[in-house]
Amino acid sequence: MSIPYAQPRDWTEPGAHPVVPGVHRIPIGLPFEGPAAVNCYVLEGPHGLVLIDPGWATSRTQATVDQGLRQLGYRLADVAVCVATHHHWDHYTQAYRWRTTLGTALYTGYGERHSIGEFGLERSRFPHHIDLLVRCGAPDLARQVANQAFAEYERSVPYGPPDGWLHPGERIPVDGGELEVVGAPGHTRGHITLRHTARDVLFSGDHILPRITPSLGFEWAPEPQPLRSFLESLTAALAVPDTVLLPAHGPVLDSTHARVRELLQHHEERLELVCRQIRRGGGTAYDVARAVPWTRHECALDELELDHQMLAVTETGAHLEVLRLRGAVDVRVEDAVRRYIPG
Incomplete structure (x- = not known):
């Protein structure tokens, strides 16, 4: 595959950057340490602009998007639909705010209803991870997570359910074709990607990232087998024609398949590393x-x-569960703690 328009050397460079005909990318800064920015993608639709993953709800985000749209000859009022690849705040909350201030419609994957419905500021930041950490043999870490408070910048974020839920196979009309909704669980249980087959691009959200491996089950209501789901959805991406990769974080890549193979290889190596530790004595x-x-x-x-640390332990647990399903290890449950032995 090839990218029709040259991209800036620094993928976070401000502005509205053309990627393929009819698709522009606006990098938006984030209010926390981690990814430097999130890529918001802009497309024309039959009733106005369609935005994908328009960032964390802040005045800075709105100003960045407004400036990028003006560069293209549009205004914020031209935004008709926002699609969030998943419910994380750096993808979802600015779109949620615009439902009230601009009257835009917001859609995300149906599987996200679990975590969106269970969210509450009166609870721990990661309520379901507490029992999960105990099962992983990390009770002290579980207590620290249970006592962890929301940061002030997290408490002020507008949040709630979308206007509608998207299911795999649904299509969103845009100029020059349609966006096909593809289920891509793993990072979150209802994560979706969007294939624009007429333009040979995949809007991958956090499912396929160019420089890092996405965290797994990082949500309020994680599924029991996030790594299994992630590997299955990555493998499914290889069963369809290759596309240009348009990620939520990081630079555009010219091959989705090449990056998917790297991610699959990474996790196979990680599974072998984890299995070797169990062969040395279990735990x-x-x-x-x-x-x-x-x-x-x-x-x-x-x-x-x-x-x-929480993610490292729970993702190790997810790797051990995949090994168990493959028959490479076995598990014994003692006082709610899962201890693994060679299979």
């Missing part, structure tokens, strides 16, 4: 997470921030 997901390196900097578990 809990927490035991394994403490024994293996994390991030490209090969950090120890306790060198990570609390949220990342």
Whole structure:
């Protein structure tokens, strides 16, 4: 595949950048440490503009999108529909605010109803991860997560259900064709991607990222087997023609398939690494997470921030569950703790 329009060297460079005919990308800064920006994609639709993943609800986000649209000859009032690939605030909340201020419609995947419906500021930031961490053999970490409060910038974000839910196979009309909704669970259980077959592009959200592997089950109501779902949905992406990859974070890539193969290979290597630890004597997901390196900097578990420690342990548990389903390991449950042994 090839990208018709040259992209800036720095993918976060402000402005509305053409990607393929009829599609522009507006990078939007984020109010937290992590990805430097989120890519909002702009398309023309039959009743106005269609925006995909228009960022975290802040005045800065609105100003950035407004400036980008003006560069293209539009105004915020021209936005008719917003589609969020998933419910995370850096993809969803600005669109949710515009429902009131601009009268735009907001849609996201049907599977996101679980986490959106269970959200509440009066609860822990990750209520279901507490029991999950206990099952992973990390009770001290579970207590820390249970006591973790929402940051002020998180408390002020507008949030609630969308105007409608999208199901795999549905199509959203845009100029020059349609966006086909594709189920892509893993990062969240209702994550969707959008295929624009007439333009040979895939809007991948956080499902397929060009530089990092997305976290798994990072939501208020995670599914039981997020890694299995992620691997299955990645494999399914190889069964359709290749496209240009338009991710939510990071630069545009000229091949979705190439990046999918890299992600599948990464997780196969990670599964083997986890399995080797079990062969050395077995243990809990927490035991394994403490024994293996994390991030490209090969950090120890306790060198990570609390949220990342939580994700490292629960993702190790997800890898162990895939190994169990494959018959490579077995599990024994003792006092609610899952301990794995060679299969």
